Amino acid sequence: MHLHELPAQGAGLDFEAIRFDYRHSADQDRATPARHPIVVVGGGPIGLSQAIDLAQRGLPVVVLERGDRLSTGSRALCFSKRTLEIFDRLGCCQPMVDKGVSWHTGRVFFGNDEVYQFDLLPEEGHERPAFINLQQYYVEGQLAVRAAQLPNIDLRWHNKVVGLQQHDDHVALDIDTPQGRYTLHADYVIACDGARSTLRELLGQESRGQVFRDRFLIADVRMQAEFPAERWFWFEPPFHRGGSVLLHRQADSVWRIDFQLGWDADPEKEKQPENIRPRVQALLGADAQFELVWASVYTFACLRMDSFRHGRVLFAGDAAHGVSPFGARGANSGVQDIDNLGWKLAAVLGGQAPESLLDSYAREREYAADENILNSTRSTDFITPKSPISRMFRDAVLRLAGEHRFARTLVNSGRLSVPAVLHGSVLSTPDRDEFAGSVVPGACAADAPLQLEDGSTQWLLRRLSGNGFAALVFGDAQAAAGSLRAIETSGAALDVLRIGESAANQLAWQRYDARPGTVYLLRPDQHVCARWRAPTAADISAALQRAMGGAAGQVLDQPLGTQASAHSTAQREAPGTSAQSAARVPAAQYLITTPNLDAPDDFYEALIDTHALLDNGASHALNARLVLLLANHIGSSQVLREALAQALRGATPGKA
Numbered sequence: 001m002h003l004h005e006l007p008a009q010g011a012g013l014d015f016e017a018i019r020f021d022y023r024h025s026a027d028q029d030r031a032t033p034a035r036h037p038i039v040v041v042g043g044g045p046i047g048l049s050q051a052i053d054l055a056q057r058g059l060p061v062v063v064l065e066r067g068d069r070l071s072t073g074s075r076a077l078c079f080s081k082r083t084l085e086i087f088d089r090l091g092c093c094q095p096m097v098d099k100g101v102s103w104h105t106g107r108v109f110f111g112n113d114e115v116y117q118f119d120l121l122p123e124e125g126h127e128r129p130a131f132i133n134l135q136q137y138y139v140e141g142q143l144a145v146r147a148a149q150l151p152n153i154d155l156r157w158h159n160k161v162v163g164l165q166q167h168d169d170h171v172a173l174d175i176d177t178p179q180g181r182y183t184l185h186a187d188y189v190i191a192c193d194g195a196r197s198t199l200r201e202l203l204g205q206e207s208r209g210q211v212f213r214d215r216f217l218i219a220d221v222r223m224q225a226e227f228p229a230e231r232w233f234w235f236e237p238p239f240h241r242g243g244s245v246l247l248h249r250q251a252d253s254v255w256r257i258d259f260q261l262g263w264d265a266d267p268e269k270e271k272q273p274e275n276i277r278p279r280v281q282a283l284l285g286a287d288a289q290f291e292l293v294w295a296s297v298y299t300f301a302c303l304r305m306d307s308f309r310h311g312r313v314l315f316a317g318d319a320a321h322g323v324s325p326f327g328a329r330g331a332n333s334g335v336q337d338i339d340n341l342g343w344k345l346a347a348v349l350g351g352q353a354p355e356s357l358l359d360s361y362a363r364e365r366e367y368a369a370d371e372n373i374l375n376s377t378r379s380t381d382f383i384t385p386k387s388p389i390s391r392m393f394r395d396a397v398l399r400l401a402g403e404h405r406f407a408r409t410l411v412n413s414g415r416l417s418v419p420a421v422l423h424g425s426v427l428s429t430p431d432r433d434e435f436a437g438s439v440v441p442g443a444c445a446a447d448a449p450l451q452l453e454d455g456s457t458q459w460l461l462r463r464l465s466g467n468g469f470a471a472l473v474f475g476d477a478q479a480a481a482g483s484l485r486a487i488e489t490s491g492a493a494l495d496v497l498r499i500g501e502s503a504a505n506q507l508a509w510q511r512y513d514a515r516p517g518t519v520y521l522l523r524p525d526q527h528v529c530a531r532w533r534a535p536t537a538a539d540i541s542a543a544l545q546r547a548m549g550g551a552a553g554q555v556l557d558q559p560l561g562t563q564a565s566a567h568s569t570a571q572r573e574a575p576g577t578s579a580q581s582a583a584r585v586p587a588a589q590y591l592i593t594t595p596n597l598d599a600p601d602d603f604y605e606a607l608i609d610t611h612a613l614l615d616n617g618a619s620h621a622l623n624a625r626l627v628l629l630l631a632n633h634i635g636s637s638q639v640l641r642e643a644l645a646q647a648l649r650g651a652t653p654g655k656a
């Protein structure tokens with residue numbers, strides 16, 4: 001099949017089975033290499049999304065894909081609200097939502113007991129759900145259908161990049177095809193060629209981080225079941241002793257079950273149906289009827305490249321970073337990469353922004369990758385404790401969680417993907433006025449239902465689905481007159497959305513902490529880059545210039561805020577070093593070390609007596625629960641770290 005033969009919406013297609021034809025390109029016959037502004041390498045979800053984004057901006061894009069088909073089997077399944085909002089802008093979201101299973105509730109079990117339930121979108125007034133569960137091949141299928149509608153996308157199957165040379169003003173790519181090798185030149189190359197990126201290797205780069213020693217079995221089963229559309233996660237369930245289990249419902253009545261196997265498991269043996277069936281049967285019950293549709297065993301790593309930009313080659317998606325599947329941060333963060341890169345590259349190629357704007361892509365998305373890696377690493381450490389003591393604390397948290405709400409906040413079965421807030425981005429103008437709420441500079445715009453000037457209703461983000469900068473202006477025409485005049489005088493080409501003060505717009509006013517005249521300036525990727533109560537034309541021009549990387553003295557090649565570096569340090573530290581760094585705290589600032597016990601002897605006796613009838617294991621477990629309870633009572637991680645530092649002074653270094 002040729003890409004352009006894909007029917008609208010892809011109705012009735014078996015996306016897993018489609019094979020795309022190799023087509024000879026006129027570029028292969030040229031005596032000198034053809035030159036293209038942008039070549040995307042890799043036609044996975046991230047490469048396809050990037051191509052659509054750029055094509056919608058009017059740019060011609062060549063996509064080189066070594067294979068001839070979309071994803072097969074069971075890979076990504078949870079696609080987040082932010083990803084869906086980006087797919088809305090790319091014009092392909094609705095069929096995914098129609099096909100997928102929308103959900104927002106998660107339940108966590110320990111043994112037989114439910115210990116925790118969470119809601120990822122507890123408030124009304126958002127068009128898209130917290131998540132949909134949809135097999136990756138459906139998502140890629142809808143992206144391919146959308147790409148087929150854009151004539152400026154030239155997607156070449158069976159085109160494998162095997163060579164790369166960087167030059168001052170272009171990149172040369174050598175490509176293998178069934179008809180031999182040819183060379184292409186590109187102004188910019190976007191490497192979306194996955195976790196084992198060829199381009200990364202060709203540039204002599206690597207992704208560094210932590211490889212986890214654990215294995216998980218995926219068993220996808222088709223069945224009719226009454227389970228609700230929720231994420232269920234079990235720690236140490238009776239039907240799978242010693243491991244965890246995750247259950248998700250996907251499209252086509254298929255349920256995805258992930259069984260933790262441990263590092264020593266034999267992947268080939270575990271994949272055999274006769275070994276999988278008893279595991280599934282133990283979960284579902286002896287009488288359950290199901291059909292096994294997919295099985296695989298995966299391992300994972302949390303890692304990233306040091307820099308996502310190497311000259312004219314920009315890395316996105318799994319090529320740039322990798323996380324464990326817990327938290328669904330892989331494809332979701334890759335889609336945010338391309339959302340960040342597309343407008344910047346278009347602005348650079350269009351001559352509206354300096355080339356250095358591309359450095360801000362790298363720095364912003366490296367920051368986001370650090371956040372994802374930190375969250376993913378923490379989840380993995382909780383699910384697969386690395387030492388007896390970490391298992392002890394994990395189990396102590398789970399035991400306390402049934403009864404104590406504070407402990408539920410510590411249960412970590414995967415902190416699910418949310419968009420990064422680009423704190424400290426050099427493209428953002430710091431606040432001059434006071435604002436409350438979470439839509440701070442660097443954050444993604446929040447959705448809300450709107451009633452527009454003509455009385456029609458629309459979702460805020462949907463209404464913004466253009467490709468340029470936008471301004472939200474709050475207030476009726478008269479109340480917002482000053483702000484509207486400032487925008488007009490600035491001469492900025494903005495998509496202005498005025499949000500009147502009606503009851504129907506109440507949620508938008510709340511979410512943006514709006515007053516009459518308030519203005520939010522949004523980048524093309526819908527991140528807030530400035531906001532004011534009453535801006536002048538000069539404010540707007542300066543903020544726009546800054547967001548385009550052209551403000552005087554602006555340095556775009558700097559890591560974002562201190563939070564990012566803290567994340568990178570934390571995730572690269574060896575286990576135990578955070579406690580050791582606590583030991584470097586010279587003296588307690590906040591921890592009370594002067595006498596503070598109301599009855600010292602009673603305290604001491606209570607501690608000893610409580611342990612009197614316990615063996616060593618039970619005693620340690622008790623201490624772990626005690627520490628957690630007292631830590632919550634303290635409520636300050638600063639005080640806890642100081643206490644750890646003081647306590648560590650008495651510890652003998654080295655492991656028993």
Ligand SMILES: Cc1cc2nc3c(=O)[nH]c(=O)nc-3n(C[C@H](O)[C@H](O)[C@H](O)COP(=O)(O)OP(=O)(O)OC[C@H]3O[C@@H](n4cnc5c(N)ncnc54)[C@H](O)[C@@H]3O)c2cc1C
Pocket residue numbers: 041042043044045046047064065066067074075076077078079136159160161162192193194195197198199218298316317318319325328329330331332333334
């Ligand atoms: C078990 C599992 C569960 C997951 N669950 C989730 C989830 O719920 N949510 C989520 O967001 N993510 C999840 N992920 C992660 C997600 O699958 C990946 O993040 C996503 O596929 C990355 O997309 P990509 O386009 O960057 O790379 P890929 O999907 O790997 O695509 C790369 C493409 O590049 C092509 N290519 C490679 N080399 C070359 C070359 N030299 N020349 C030309 N083409 C080339 C490949 O053929 C491929 O088509 C999961 C992953 C796994 C393994």
